[in-house]
Amino acid sequence: MESSVEDTGGKDGGREGRQRAKTDFRFDDARLCFAFAGTLADRGTGTPFERLARPEDLSRWAVQSACTTAAPPCTEADLDHAGQLREAIQRTGRALADAVPPSPADIALVNRAAAEPPPRPELAPDAATVRRHGDSIAAVLSMVARDLIALCASEHRTRVRVCGNPGCGALFVDTSRAGARRWCSMKTCGALVKKRAYRARLHTPADDA
Numbered sequence: 001m002e003s004s005v006e007d008t009g010g011k012d013g014g015r016e017g018r019q020r021a022k023t024d025f026r027f028d029d030a031r032l033c034f035a036f037a038g039t040l041a042d043r044g045t046g047t048p049f050e051r052l053a054r055p056e057d058l059s060r061w062a063v064q065s066a067c068t069t070a071a072p073p074c075t076e077a078d079l080d081h082a083g084q085l086r087e088a089i090q091r092t093g094r095a096l097a098d099a100v101p102p103s104p105a106d107i108a109l110v111n112r113a114a115a116e117p118p119p120r121p122e123l124a125p126d127a128a129t130v131r132r133h134g135d136s137i138a139a140v141l142s143m144v145a146r147d148l149i150a151l152c153a154s155e156h157r158t159r160v161r162v163c164g165n166p167g168c169g170a171l172f173v174d175t176s177r178a179g180a181r182r183w184c185s186m187k188t189c190g191a192l193v194k195k196r197a198y199r200a201r202l203h204t205p206a207d208d209a
Helices: 032-037 055-064 076-098 104-114 137-152 155-159 186-202
Strands: 120-123 130-133 160-162 171-173
Touching: 032 076, 032 137, 032 171, 055 076, 055 137, 076 104, 076 137, 076 160, 076 171, 104 137, 137 155, 155 160
Parallel strands: none
Antiparallel strands: 120 130, 160 171
8 A cells, every 4th residue: 555655745745854655656666557557546445446446547647647738538439449448558567577478469459559659759959848638538648648659669668667555556667777666656655665664663562462
């Protein structure tokens, strides 16, 4: 289960100096496709937390992920389609982490999403920033699906991991030199597990007595 202990700002959907809320989207240390899969949190628990509860949430994610500049309109049907793609990405990522073949049905779903034209990039006059323009949520989901495809075609496909926090279940790409990264993010699960371990060390049988 994720902890919401750090302040946020900018892309993570929080205001600087404000503690991050459970409903805020997570982009820390995550590829785009796995950040999207992470919109369903606490996968390892019996009560996963849904961050894409309404179509408006999907529109908000599209902007905060920097996939597009203007929030695309979304319907319940769009939200349902996004949920199906999200779970196909999660299952495919788990297959990569377990070094087993992914489901052909999931791959077909990802390919269909990627077939849509992605948002159009536009370079600012100063060549310092890039804005993205897409007319529909399908364009944003295409960008997400293409990111998974790019991952599968790269050397990093063997570096996909599942977060070491049992309650989390988030996927990440371990790009560390030693290949020993354990957490989806040190700011959330890493800090939470270390805090629990510290408290366990302080707790002794004498405390129970």
